[in-house]
Amino acid sequence: MFEMISLKNGLDNVKGFYSGGLNCGLRPNSEQGDLSFIRSEVPCLTTATYTTNRFCAAPIKHAKEYGDIFESDFVLINAKNANAMTGEKGLEDIKDILSKTPIETKNPIMSSTGVIGYRLPKDKIIDGLNRLDFNTKDSNALATSIMTTDRFKKEICFRVNLEDGTSFMVAAVAKGAGMINPAMATMLCFIVTDADIPKDDINELLNVAVDDSFNKISVDGDTSTNDTALLMANGESGAYNKEAFKVALKRLTFELAMMMLRDGEGSNKVVAFEVTGAKNNEEAAKAAINLSNSLLVKTALFGQDPNWGRIASTIGASGIECDEEKLVIYYDNLLIYSSEYPELDKDREDKAYKIMSKDSFKIKCNLGLGDGSYMAYGCDLSYEYVKINAEYRT
Secondary structure: OEEEEEEOOHHHHOOOEEEEEEOOOOOOOOOOOOEEEEEEEEEEEEEEEEOOOOOOOHHHHHHHOOOOEEEEEEEEEEOOEOOOOOHHHHHHHHHHHHHOOOOOOOOOEEEEOOEOOOOOOHHHHHHHHOOOOOOOEOHHHHHHHOOOOOOOOEEEEEEEEEOOOOEEEEEEEEEOOOOOOOOOOOOEEEEEEOOOOOHHHHHHHHHHHHHOOHHHEEOOOOOOOOOEEEEEEOOOOOOOOHHHHHHHHHHHHHHHHHHHHHOOOOOOOEEEEEEEEEOOHHHHHHHHHHHHHOHHHHHHHHHOOOOOHHHHHHHHHOOOOOOOOOOEEEEOOEEEEOOOOOOOOHHHHHHHHHHHOOOEEEEEEEOOOOOEEEEEEEEOOOHHHHHHHHOOOO
16 A cells, blocks of 8 residues: 655755756747756656657657666756757757766766757857856746746656555656657656656566557647656655556646647647457557547647547558447437437437537547457647647747
8 A cells, every 4th residue: 555645846856856947048038938957966767758740859869879778867958959860969069068067977868859850059058058057946947947838837746655654756847749659659748756667667667658648649749859757766765665656647647738738839629539349459449549639630639629530541551450330429428329319309419519618538440350459648739739839849
């Protein structure tokens, strides 16, 4: 048995970790930070999952040089510039910047978010690096500095009390609102813990959590070049229980993923797409992910149009085995389609409209063919999404 308690102020609660941020001139608005850091007093057992985009950014190429599991005690994060598709010069810039860090570090990591195709403004970043206070605990500054099109910051912390009287902390900050696709959702997420995680467990725990959270959400079906979910464990609490940590980490990443959907560029609602009765889990996942990515489905959600045709059409186009005679669709617990009731009468359409007016609901699709099931999550697509992305560089 164990107890999980939610705490405010994110990373500030975790023993041995420091964080903060400032503006080094990458953003024109000097009131918001654009350069931030995470530091541990001792080297941390570290692992990460990264974008599936074949044009992964220079910071990911650099971090991968350390291996799948390694020790690190420092992360530097910049906004406004992705340092993606910058070739060998992009890698050289990272190594040069990190070599100028005014404190001793072990296997330092750099992470970037912003516009693709431009080299880092090294002079500004190095100047900011020399002005950072590496002994501060300011999770708020970190969480706001990494934001791009985000409408709100994303930070979470849990204290986990174990049955033997010991406890550990796990906390995270994240950014993400657009270019979110269930293939390592487009985001940066930095997770730190003082739990004493064994090397044999850390990679498995992160992969399970990411698969059940960031890999199940979609804002627009696009996958960025910079996606990173990083986990650092310094062991300072001396406490650990694998099952307790697994539950805490999955809850933490899932809540952050839902925050990203709620913050989806211009989004108004979060929708769960549950596919059951598929031939197998793989086919259920394919259908659910296609539903979460479909632009026609997303715009129907925005217009609160209960047209089930878009749902059925997307499932049929996904390439999985399906049968219109066996398909059943529900919005929450309201029957929307079956072969026996294919047309919406006014009463059911009015009820469907009320469900779609809510800021969150579930679309359930039973294919009636087997035991396969999968849940994906998405949001609506509004006029604001087009405006935000059309003006991204202007």
